[in-house]
Amino acid sequence: MTTLAESFLTQEEQDALIQCVVAVEKQTSGEIVPVIASTSSEYPTANHLGGLLLGMILAICVAMVLGNEDMWVFLALFCPGYLLFSRLMFAIPAFKKLFISKREMRAEVEESALTSFYLNGLHRTRDLTGIIIYVSVYERSVQILADKGINDKVDPAVWNDVVVQITQGIREGRAGAALCQGITRCGELIVEHFPIKDDDTDELPNLIIEGQAQ
Structure with a gap:
């Protein structure tokens, strides 16, 4: 079964994204890694909450x-209703969003982006110049995190504009192009402080989809 992350970009968009990263990294020693994740959480509480509320209403x-x-009689009606609706929440994630707050989704994406940053080794580049562009498809949310070397030179707040640009592109149905634009902008923001070095190497994958390097 194809995951949300696997279907988020076409193969042509994936290839274009990789080439975009390669082109930007020819100008800077920064390491930019787009990561596409299906979701930042399974949101188990939403499964139970949806099952409880809908089961209660049905009963x-x-x-x-x-x-x-x-x-x-109420309990005899409620119990199977709860089981039915909680499993429905699990099987059809779109329904689950009715029981997840924006604050909760934002917190889960932020935590997942930070976890992905470390799990994928963006903190281990030679000059501490890793940048993750984390896209959580289910939440339609984007996070950009940079390592200490970059944050010492570039105000972390500048990434907010790039996040807005990418997020808008995703909402407009042009995810691949928006990500390429975001990657290019990240390169522009760091190239002055981190130009390409003679001995520079490509230290990290140029695209990660659900943990699979490309």
Whole structure:
């Protein structure tokens, strides 16, 4: 079964993205890594909350139709309703969003981006010049994190404009082009402080999709 991350970009867009990273890294010693993740969390609480609320509504409505207010009848209706709807939340993630706050999604994406930064070795480049462009497809959210070497020279706040640019492009259905533009902009922001070196090597993957380097 194809994951959200695997279907997010076409093969042509993936190839273009890799070439974009290669082109930018010919100008700077920075290491830019786009990471495409299906989701930043399974949001198990939303499964249970959706099951509880919808199961309760179903039980109440059916009990009213039957004209029976007995607690045991309510429980007999609620339990299978809860199981049905909680599994529905799990099987159809789009429904789950009704029970997830924007704050929770934002926090999960931020945490997942930071975890991905370290798991994929962006903190281990020679000059501490790793940059992750993390896209969480389910949340339609983007995070950009840079390593200490870059943050010592470039105000971390500048990445916010790049995030807005990429996010807008994704919403407009041009994810590949928006990511390429974002990568190019990241290169422009760091090239003055981190120009290419004679002995520079490509230290990190140029695209990661669901943990698979490309």
